Amino acid sequence: MTEPVISVRGLSVRYRTREKPVHALDDVSFDLTPGRVLALVGESGSGKSTAAMSITRLLPNEAEVLGGTVMFDGVDLLGLDDHQLRSIRGRRISMIFQDPVAGLNPVIPIGDQVAEALTSHLAMHKKDAKKQAIAIMREVGLSDxxxxxxxxxxxxxxxxxxxxxxxxxxxxxxxxxxxxxxxxALDVTVQAQILHQLDVLRRQRGTAILLITHDFGVVAQLADEVAVMYAGRVIERGTTDEMMGRPLHPYTHALLATLPRLDGSGGPLHAIPGHPPEMNAAAEHCPFIPRCTKVMNVCRADPAPPLMRRDGGNDHPVACYNPIWQAEPADA
Ligand SMILES: Nc1ncnc2c1ncn2[C@@H]1O[C@H](COP(=O)(O)OP(=O)(O)OP(=O)(O)O)[C@@H](O)[C@H]1O
Ligand code: SF4
Ligand SMILES: [Mg+2]
Incomplete structure (x- = not known):
């Protein structure tokens, strides 16, 4: 089995606000593996971007890391200073955001920005970088x-x-x-082309990709593994086939049940009944209790269930005391 390139362990992050704090991540763990795509899915506010920003160390000032590690090449990224981060961010760990225009400098021509990335990160000569920039743009399918x-x-x-x-x-x-x-933010045709570019990268270069998406169509197309987040916690994790074919957590079931395609292979997530909890403190009990159709006494009595393999270790990890084992009709 390939060693992970990034291992996130026990990550907890809180935002200070004028009112109550927001516990955006609560004991989150996952791995990114070379050549594989991990999709992080979940409703708005579940903590996906906070997880991404923790890895890239782009959390805003009001964020406070309460615990955990993000190991990359033997070092904990959370412990690095700005100087050490500069040699990693962009160069060894790159980011692609929802709004690409915001990621570019508005007053510098595109070619100069691409060339600048090459000169600053790869110590390439300016003239070579300009030529290389044109070649790169051709490679990613930009005509002219x-x-x-x-x-x-x-x-x-x-x-x-x-x-x-x-x-x-x-x-x-x-x-x-x-x-x-x-x-x-892109239309469907362009979306497919961009996903193809990412697919090429991971296949040809062995890049590990963390893909945050609301869209199970995107998951089905590109992801090898899926981690589902709810209220700042990873509540289920497995291969894409396991997660889409045999989801165990009532929340994952409910999410998949909202998909427009019956085989669960496509489409964006829609709202499921009820609301996610306020995240003003770390959850004392399972945060899905108010929306769960499988709730039992143990759920209200015991601490929030840890993410673990149940059923004697035969199935993929789930954080639930009463998972849905059979291909029961989704009851949410
Ligand atoms: N700068 C901030 N200050 C206070 N709270 C914040 C801040 N950024 C995010 N939050 C809160 O932290 C929680 C997690 O937010 P996050 O943006 O990580 O979720 P998300 O899963 O990426 O959502 P979306 O799908 O809408 O992008 C939410 O409750 C959000 O309101
Ligand atoms: S632990 Fe209990 S309340 Fe939480 S999802 Fe599982 S069955 Fe539902
Ligand atoms: Mg987000």
């Missing part, structure tokens, strides 16, 4: 890259800007890409 190189971000479509961002990531050849909803 000479013209694109002279354009400013506002003159390009969102899809074109996202290709530029992926081009930069490709050129730097990072070990890890963190992609936070990279295609949700």
């Amino acid at each position: 890259p000479e013209r694109v190189a002279k354009a400013y971000p506002f003159q390009l479509s969102g899809g074109m800007c996202q290709r530029v961002m992926i081009g930069i990531a490709t050129a730097l050849n990072p070990e890890v890409i963190i992609a936070d909803e990279p295609t949700s």
